[in-house]
Amino acid sequence: PTGLYAVPRSMHVSLSISSSCSFSGAGQDVGRSCILVSIGGKNIMLDCGMHMGYNDDRRFPDFSYITQQGRLTEFLDCVIISHFHLDHCGALPYMSEMVGYDGPIYMTHPTKAICPILLEDFRKITVDKKGETNFFTSQMIKDCMKKVIPLNLHQTVQVDDELEIKAYYAGHVLGAAMVQIKVGSESVVYTGDYNMTPDRHLGAAWIDKCRPDILISESTYATTIRDSKRCRERDFLKKVHETVERGGKVLIPVFALGRAQELCILLETFWERMNMKAPIYFSTGLTEKANHYYKLFITWTNQKIRKTFVQRNMFEFKHIKAFDRSYIDNPGPMVVFATPGMLHAGLSLQIFRKWAGNEKNMIIMPGYCVQGTIGHKILNGQKKLELENRQTVIPEYEPGWSLEVKLQVEYMSFSAHADAKGIMQLIRMAEPRNMLLVHGEAKKMEFLKDKIEQEFSINCFMPANGETSTVATNPSVPVDISLNLLKREMALGGPLPDPKKPRTIWRASLRLVSPEQALKELGLSEHQLRFTCRVQLQDAHSDSDTHIRIYTHLKSVLKGYTIQHLPDGTVMVESIVIKVSSSPEEPNTKVLLLSWSYQDEDLGSFLSTLLKKGLPAALSSM
């Protein structure tokens, strides 16, 4: 169609403000996700994570890359948060309230509900327990969340006239999403953290064949092959069983949602099969919160959970009961799920204090713990814990409190990320034109890059932290075009265009103007081009008769055009001049001389083709 031009363009994906590095603390890779994408003139920030391994400003993303060019609000069209893990959202209140950003922040409903809880916990640990000052406040978290616009799955959201986003299910944790960002015909999909195999309470990530120009995927776990769910669960059950059999107590600190339900279902099944008698408890704060969130987010869990909870009301397990603080001192074996997950305050810490001194007991940590928490310390093998005088936030702790850790400490990671196979599966699903892997070490991913490039025949980029990747794309560029110009865009020798037929005008930010307008705006002078063409006809009429016949013929064919028969015999159609001449040697051969200017090229060529066919025999004289 006329008026559309394909222009090679490029998209920029910048990791300038992102980073990842490996810390040996608690054996887990720690990093921070914060990616800047420039697409179709729009700038989008993907995730805004905190680096949990640093205690100084290095934990925040470095926004100076952007702020050098102006304010964040002006520069960014939107911010998108993939899920509630702190290495993806931990720096959000810092960015929006301390650096300053007032634009829209998008995340799914569960993420919006859970984020502030984790951020507040994190703030408490950092400020109250570690005494830091350059950190965001509770009010800042609240103010930040006011800027959040929640997303539903598979629903296209118009951020502005040109930018639209859509969330897809990512698995991994409750509310985690992969996001498609689209500007015109260019699109990017960012995966955040995702998982391609379903677990007990979450489904697997899913996306349609949306064929994005770039698929951006986390690759921290790209080179792993995951141990089976069956073996992980076996290990968990074995540890719990061993402890209970020897009369010990098992403490499992959990965050309210997701993983806790999964472990409960597992234990309930096991207790039933093995005819176990020891009690299992769930702290009441947990059940209330969990029930509340369950009702809100049932669509985010998987089919099995939904079925289970339709049959029985959520925490009505046969073997799992509500916990009361008075049970802490009960003799004999038991298993208790309690919050918070990192042992930094509250019930789980209180229980830990009571049970830590007995080597028959066990604590199972099902996730990563932030530096500064007791959870982090015991996962690093610390056997003696001391509470410094400054830390008076938790009233039940006396200054000079110290504790010997004799119970068995078990670190079990249940959180699932996509491994090499998962990445290949996702590429197969989405069919991107280019692949971009972030947060891996390039020299450890050459093989994966080769694999992707060979299997899918697409380019695979692996920018290092601080680098910008530029990916060439081939978008269609819609432009505004004036009616007159469209009229003149006709193929040579083609059918007569109807001057009255309306043309479609596209909305676009580029202007396609007439040459006169362009010349005027650019201050260039116009040059005239005229074409001439000779058409030979076999015609016995006189020259003047031929003129008349031409005039009559054209008038009947070219309806709507200005046709003149000048006194000297010349026929003029618009600015095209037609003159007839003949030589005395060949009186029956007429030579028509056509001349037109460049602007009437199309009509001129039409006329020459038409007249080459000859004039109709019978014509009524005017």
Added chain:
Amino acid sequence: HCVLWTKEERYSNIHEYQLEHPTRVIEWTGEKNVCVAGYNLSKNEILELLLPLKLFADDNQGLCAERDFKVVHGGFTDGSIHCLKHIPGTRCVVTNDGSSSKLQVWDVGGDDCDVIKKTGDIHLKTASLDKGVKIDSPLTGNASVLHGSQVNDIQLTELTSGTPLYTLGTDIPDVLSSLRFVSGSVFLACSVNGDVYVGDTRSPSYLQKSPAGGREGNHWCMGVRADSSLPEPSSCSVARLSSSCQAVVSDLRNLKSPVCQAQLNVQRKTTSDEFLIVTWAPALDNCLAVSGFDGMVQIYNTASWRPELMEFQPIFIHRGHMMSDAHFDTSSSVVTTHVWHPSRPWTVLSAAGDGSVHVWDWVDNTTASC
């Protein structure tokens, strides 16, 4: 849904992985690293995997959450891989596709790059062109590889130059099933009809033959327990396994008279003999593992075996490859290979035709311990 749990604790550790494509080779390239490779007819991958760190954490196991395999190096091959051998003291492995007489030499790679690259081919003059080549490598001396598809084409070739260092001078056309060094220069070759040959790379004319004495028409393979770092063979146990599930144990010093034998308690699920394998536990006494009949790995204690043929029960069966929480039916999946860890006494790795690879530490619950 099958849980790996019984009242009696059978495994002290177990990890189960699913490769994208099945492997029929598992070869140690380090204390914590193995190489695996695919056997599709066309393109395949070779992978060097790092075993889960949790397995090696021992006393600190509780604090280590790391349960996954890491792909530390990977490469692509144009053909199938039936045989893969690590050259000791190097980062090289040598492979053969099971149907040609060409050996491929690969550099597994170091810290600076994770791509396994082919460094060359060794074209062999073998009598049979479609039998596939068996490979072994001596622990001492320059990097070299012992190879052969039949008894009469066994040769030791220097790796870098491709120069033949030793050729067995014989015209015996028997097809080989196993080739193993038992010292720096003495090696054993087992033919598919069960005969074991002893050769010495220092003397090309030396060859000693010991028949298995088993039933006709069986396919035999061999497992050797020896310290091949020694210049001369010390005590060396040789086990031969037949396709009719008979195992014969001999001592190197007197191969002609078996020490003991047994009829193994196996119900064959497959008619193919290509995955039959028998191995000795390197760090346990009298412990034999067999696989390739079905989806199980069976472990036997040969201490109670007798010179006359009798039936014996295994002391441990790994059934993991027959159960799966993946979506395909693995009841017909056959174990393609298994290996013991060189120093951890009870650690075994096994792979099956469905792409599964398991790492397991089994617990010996019998009174007569290995």
